[in-house]
Amino acid sequence: xxxxxxxxxxxxxxxxxxxxxxxxxxxxxxxxxxxxxxxxxxxxxxxxxxxxxxxxxxxxxxxxxxxxxxxxxxxxxxxxxxxxxxxxxxxxxxxxxxxxxxxxxxxxxxxxxxxxxxxxxxxxxxxxxxxxxxxxxxxxxxxxxxxxxxxxxxxxxxxxxxxxxxxxxxxxxxxxxxxxxxxxxxxxxxxxxxxxxxxxxxxxxxxxxxxxxxxxxxxx
Amino acid sequence: xxxxxxxxxxxxxxxxxxxxxxxxxxxxxxxxxxxxxxxxxxxxxxxxxxxxxxxxxxxxxxxxxxxxxxxxxxxxxxxxxxxxxxxxxxxxxxxxxxxxxxxxxxxxxxxxxxxxxxxxxxxxxxxxxxxxxxxxxxxxxxxxxxxxxxxxxxxxxxxxxxxxxxxxxxxxxxxxxxxxxxxxxxxxxxxxxxxxxxxxxxxxxxxxxxxxxxxxxxxx
Numbered sequence: 001x002x003x004x005x006x007x008x009x010x011x012x013x014x015x016x017x018x019x020x021x022x023x024x025x026x027x028x029x030x031x032x033x034x035x036x037x038x039x040x041x042x043x044x045x046x047x048x049x050x051x052x053x054x055x056x057x058x059x060x061x062x063x064x065x066x067x068x069x070x071x072x073x074x075x076x077x078x079x080x081x082x083x084x085x086x087x088x089x090x091x092x093x094x095x096x097x098x099x100x101x102x103x104x105x106x107x108x109x110x111x112x113x114x115x116x117x118x119x120x121x122x123x124x125x126x127x128x129x130x131x132x133x134x135x136x137x138x139x140x141x142x143x144x145x146x147x148x149x150x151x152x153x154x155x156x157x158x159x160x161x162x163x164x165x166x167x168x169x170x171x172x173x174x175x176x177x178x179x180x181x182x183x184x185x186x187x188x189x190x191x192x193x194x195x196x197x198x199x200x201x202x203x204x205x206x207x208x209x210x211x212x213x214x215x216x217x218x219x220x
Numbered sequence: 221x222x223x224x225x226x227x228x229x230x231x232x233x234x235x236x237x238x239x240x241x242x243x244x245x246x247x248x249x250x251x252x253x254x255x256x257x258x259x260x261x262x263x264x265x266x267x268x269x270x271x272x273x274x275x276x277x278x279x280x281x282x283x284x285x286x287x288x289x290x291x292x293x294x295x296x297x298x299x300x301x302x303x304x305x306x307x308x309x310x311x312x313x314x315x316x317x318x319x320x321x322x323x324x325x326x327x328x329x330x331x332x333x334x335x336x337x338x339x340x341x342x343x344x345x346x347x348x349x350x351x352x353x354x355x356x357x358x359x360x361x362x363x364x365x366x367x368x369x370x371x372x373x374x375x376x377x378x379x380x381x382x383x384x385x386x387x388x389x390x391x392x393x394x395x396x397x398x399x400x401x402x403x404x405x406x407x408x409x410x411x412x413x414x415x416x417x418x419x420x421x422x423x424x425x426x427x428x429x430x431x432x433x434x435x436x437x438x439x440x
Contacts, residue, residue, distance in 0.1 A: 064301065071291045081284065081304055088305060088419075167401075171394050177387065181404075188408075199308075 005070050012062050012083060013138050019055045019090050020134040022048055024127050026097035027193060031123040034104045034186065035116050042108070045101040052094035059087045078207045085203060086137060089196040093130060096189045096196075103186050113169060113179040122158045122190045125151060129197035136201060142208035148201035155194040162187045225290055232282050232303060233358050239275045239310050240354040242268055244347050246317035247413060251343040254324045254406065255336050262328070265321035272314035279307045298427045305423060306357060309416040313350060316409045316416075323406050333389060333399040342378045342410045345371060349417035356421060362428040368421035375414040382407045 026045050033042035063083045066072065072080060129148050136144035166180040205211070246265050253262035283303045286292065292300060349368050356365035386400040425431070 064298065067287065067301070068294050068297050074288050077288050078284065081287070081301060084301055085305060085308060088308075167397065170390065170397050174391050174394070177390050177397075181387075181401075184401075 005066075005072070005076075008062075008066055008070075009076070009079075012059065012066065012080075015055065015059050015062065016083060016086065016090070016134060017138065019052065019059060019087070020130060022052055022055070023090050023094040023097060024130055026052075026094055027100075027123060027127045027130070027190075030097045030100040030104060031120055031186075031190075033101065034107060035120055037108055037112070039108060042101050042104050045097055049094060049098050052091055056087055056091040060084055063087070075207075082137070082203050082207050086134070086200050089200050090130075090134075093193050093196050096193050100186050100189045103182050103189075107179060107182045107186075110179055113176055113183065116183075118158055118162050118165070119183065119187055119190070122155060122162070122187060125155055125158070126190045126194040126197065129155075129194050129201075133197040133200035133204065136204045140204070140208045142205050145201040145204035145208065149198050149205070152194050152198040155191055159187050159191045225286075225292070225296075228282075228286055228290075229296070229299075232279065232286065232300075235275065235279050235282065236303060236306065236310070236354060237358065239272065239279060239307070240350060242272055242275070243310050243314045243317060244350055246272075246314055247320075247343055247347045247350070247410075250317045250320040250324060251340055251406075251410075253321065254327060255340055257328055257332070259328060262321050262324050265317055269314060269318050272311055276307055276311040280304055283307070295427075302357070302423050302427050306354070306420050309420050310350075310354075313413050313416050316413050320406050320409045323402050323409075327399060327402045327406075330399055333396055333403065336403075338378055338382050338385070339403065339407055339410070342375060342382070342407060345375055345378070346410045346414040346417065349375070349414050349421075353417040353420035353424065356424045360424070360428045362425050365421040365424035365428065369418050369425070372414050372418040375411055379407050379411045 026048050029041045030045045032038065033045070063080045067077065067080050070076075129151055132144055133148045135141065136148060163184055166184050169176040170180045246268050249261045250265045252258065253265070283300045287297065287300050290296075349371055352364055353368045355361065356368060383404055386404050389396040390400045
């Protein structure tokens with residue numbers, strides 16, 4: 001009753017999609033918790049962490065077993081090894097969402113510093129980048145992968161903008177410093193999430209097109 | 221004239237060791253540049269980045285070819301896949317050293333905020349963690365790998381301490397804010413470098429002992 005290799009691959013892909021939706025949800029909840037000041041949402045992020053960790057181990061094992069038992073051809077092998085690398089990126093994205101929730105925990109102890117516009121926007125872009133990077137992997141869509149990498153610039157720009165704005169709050173009043181730093185760190189976590197999505201996009205571009213854009217795209 | 225598998229493995233290990241020494245050197249130079257305010261050292265960090273990027277591609281290709289052509293047994297397979305993951309960690313450590321050098325570039329435009337003690341200490345520990353994590357991988361030394369993971373706590377503590385100290389500088393005088401944030405970001409880069417070394421340590425523990433400490437060690 002041996003399963004087909006295709007079926008096993010499909011199973012692995014589904015697991016990765018599930019893992020991705022969990023971490024996307026974690027990003028969304030951590031930022032909404034900050035925006036609407038909701039502790040319940042914030043706690044849900046902490047609760048998801050174990051889930052993600054268990055899934056990472058499961059996906060790694062599945063991929064390794066497939067490589068060992070099936071001895072796949074070059075392109076499938078590249079796909080499976082990439083799955084393991086992408087899996088590690090997703091797990092760290094989950095960690096970063098937890099880091100955001102930790103900052104939110106502190107930020108909710110004080111009144112809001114300012115209405116939040118740019119941070120939720122940055123979160124939305126980053127979350128979409130994660131989703132699209134995984135979609136590009138599953139569907140071997142190199143155009144989408146490249147598109148994800150390009151969006152990284154807008155996240156970096158938003159981060160700089162947020163940084164500068166928060167700096168003015170700090171200069172205005174020393175009482176703002178703590179909260180401004182908290183928000184800066186949230187923005188940096190989002191920036192790092194976008195970096196991980198970009199890593200995934202670069203990997204996908206490489207396995208689909210056989211060309212490495214990892215170290216060129218930045219030059220543009 | 222086929223080469224022995226052992227020989228090819230040794231070659232891969234040597235490449236990883238070389239890659240690791242380059243990124244260790246980048247960490248060291250970026251922090252020394254900050255400490256003794258030396259622009260030449262700082263620029264050397266930027267120059268090394270291309271090197272690291274080329275090495276990453278080379279190591280990835282070597283490991284993938286070994287998996288594809290040699291169809292290695294389970295434990296060798298695990299080793300080769302880990303080499304690819306560790307390679308990605310080393311590349312990001314190189315990126316982080318470049319990030320530090322970018323901060324240093326800004327910091328050197330202003331007079332020093334304070335004498336630096338803790339940041340160089342943090343750099344020293346992180347750099348040693350990188351070195352030891354690679355040594356633990358090459359020699360399949362799970363005790364050393366675990367030891368690396370444990371040291372992550374002292375880096376986190378140093379980071380918190382630095383953070384709090386810099387906060388007092390910011391509260392004292394708004395003119396300090398810019399430089400204090402610059403130093404905070406340097407410390408955070410070092411913290412992330414230590415995180416990558418810890419990831420490597422966790423991977424090594426897993427491939428040597430077959431037990432996963434990734435998501436337990438943190439609980440202790």
